[in-house]
Amino acid sequence: MIPAAFDYIRAGSAEEALAALAEHGDEAKLLAGGHSLLPLMKLRLATPAVLVDIGRLDDLSYINDAGDHLAIGALTRHRDVETSALVQSQAGLLAEATSHVGDPQVRHRGTIGGSIAHGDPASDLPSVMLAMRATLVARGPGGEREIAVDDFFTGFLETSLGDDELLTEIRVPKMPDATWGFQKFNRRAQDWAIVGVSAIVNNGNSGVGLVNMDSTPVRAAGVEAALAGGASASDAAEAAAEGTNPPSDLNAGPEYREHLARVLTRRALEAAGR
């Protein structure tokens, strides 16, 4: 399978990438590690006229301790996130979930920013962002802006990033004492999750994000509310599918996904010590 033809621009800096986006608008797509975009292009489900390769912007690959949060450059590869001692100690849920993305080859190339900006409800990392209440930083022609994760995922493979904006940084609150659980249910190793759950409990506050339970990554708000009200893990998990609209595909229909969401949420909460 070969992608449709496109013009290729290799950006030497974030400014060059933004200039290319400004010029080509919605005709252009950003290429980071390529492990979400290239498969879609090979299937001709995506046919951008222009590819702006940001894969060499090494200054956007970093993991920094920024006081109350970790600042992770959007082009940091999954492999670097999962093996980072800083991420492991301050955001263990993110390190664990990242180690379940794809397979080792995918994690050598794929980037945290690429995975999140792709906005795929079947991806693992958006659920972590929701559970940990991350902040996404975007750079555009007007400068930089912060986007709360709850305002980021707007539709199927759509985010609130503008056509002229570049996701530059992911800010994850430091939670060294948090307990957490990550559950991913699939039939074969390396498959996408049929359903997945990220759950974290930090200082009595809980966050629960769901994988593949709607057209966007979604928060299990009912579970969080039940936990805040003192419910047990198993009682709170009963609310896992509330308000969701799960997809139907070869692997599972909506009812089965709702069942999985409840079971996996309970397991994730139990792993988190609830």
Place this chain on the structure above:
Amino acid sequence: MEVTVTINGDSHSHDVEPRTLLVHYIRDVVGLTGTNIGCDTSSCGACTIHVNGESVKSCTMLAVQADGQDLLTIEGLADGDVLHPMQESFRQCHALQCGYCTPGMVMAAVSLLDENPDPTEREVRIGLEGNLCRCTGYHNIVKAVLHCAEASS
């Protein structure tokens, strides 16, 4: 677009279409056909090579992305007639049946041991989750990787 890469220590330069996949470049342009194309959807791992020392599925990378990078394919693993220890372990442990997945499996296994020189059996199985063997010959493949790790320690 002009692309220059180092493959198995040799420099190659060609003018390629931006949409050329790296695996097609390696096989059809450079003529190194040891790297196989299996699923073509980044699932099976048959096309695994090393880019700057790390395992990568070459069907999910553009040749233009590899410009200036250091690539290693299965042809570059042996030292002349002396097999790489992983190849030797695959031979010793009979870790191949039809052989189609073998180049990718070997390249993934070498990368795995580079990152984790002394893995448990479970770590080997998880570390090779990106490579499929349709003969289902996993048992001896895992044995070969463990054998290689032991022989190298």
